Amino acid sequence: MEKLSISAVKAEIKKIISPDDPRLAEFRQDSRKGVQQALTQWQKQQEKQAALAEKYHEMSVFENEKKSLGFKAICGIDEVGRGPLAGPVVAAAVILNEEHEILGLNDSKQLSAHKREELVAEIKKNARAIGIGEATAEEIDQLNIYQATKVAMQRAIDQLEIAPDCLLIDAMVLDNGLPQEKIIKGDARSVSIAAASIIAKVYRDEWMTRYGEKYPTYGFAKNAGYGTKEHLQAIETQGILPIHRKTFAPIKNL
Known part of the structure; x- marks a missing residue:
């Protein structure tokens, strides 16, 4: 039987999803450098996926605990934009499906813009409901x-198509009567809060x-309203905009 080319072997290796696949044993007998490099790369990818799965399991502890108590619509809530000089503070509320696995979820600040975009698509596929609120x-x-953040969070909850019966909130408590848990650094510890953080x-x-x-002079596309040198220079030369926080x-000193 004619031996497969290195490119053909690489294509086959990419199709393998189980470490028990008999093709792996066969390819390990292939001494060609390109084949062995492809196997090493496959192994590293498997280890990476296993680590992501383990992290996802660790970040599901709060949700699983609430499920064990009988809650059915567990909602993760987080906000972004508390620190900038301009723009709204935005909160998101996310209720994930009963069965979900969105590997790579993490605090949105720890992810690249491209990865966040990818995860938004996955979150939307795996969510029962998503709400967004802003102040x-x-x-x-x-x-x-602080109070404006609470307002944005409650508005996000109010936008949900499904009423939550339990809230997991990143470092905040809401006065709405719903059962809830305040989780410090929740966007890195809870899958629901991480999903809300990314949204x-x-x-x-x-x-x-x-x-x-x-208003291109202020560089909002790059600084998201934070006080970068470019932004501060624009405030000094161009003035304050309606979206600036006075x-x-x-700004309050001007």
Whole structure:
């Protein structure tokens, strides 16, 4: 039987999903460097996937605990945009399907923009309901950022098509009477909160990019409203915009 070319072997290796696949034993007998490199790469990919699966299992502890208590619609909630000088604070609420596996979920700040975009698509496939809420710069100035964050979170909950019966919230408590748990660094410890973190981050970044097209001098597409050198220079030369938070330094000192 004619020996497969290295490219053909590589194509076969990519199709393998189980370490018990008999083709692996056959290919390990192939001394060609290209084949052995492909096997090494396959093994590393398997180890990476196993690590992601283990992390996902660890990040499902809070959800599994709530399920064991009888809760059926567990909602993860997180916000983005508490620190910027401009733009809204945005919150997302996510209720995941009963059976879900979205490997790679993590605190949105730890992920690349490309990875966040990929995960948003996966979250939407695996979610029973998603809600997004925001509080404007004006509301932030009126209420303070802490209270405005609560408002955005409650608005996100109110947008859900399914009423949650339990909340997992990143470092926050909401006065709405629902059973809930405040989880410090929840976006890195709970799959539901991580999913909400990513949804909120992508939504807000897109919002700031659109506003940046209207006011390109401020660099909103790159800085998302944070006080970068470019942004601060634009404030000094171009002035304050309606989406700027007037109670945040250095704007409040101008």
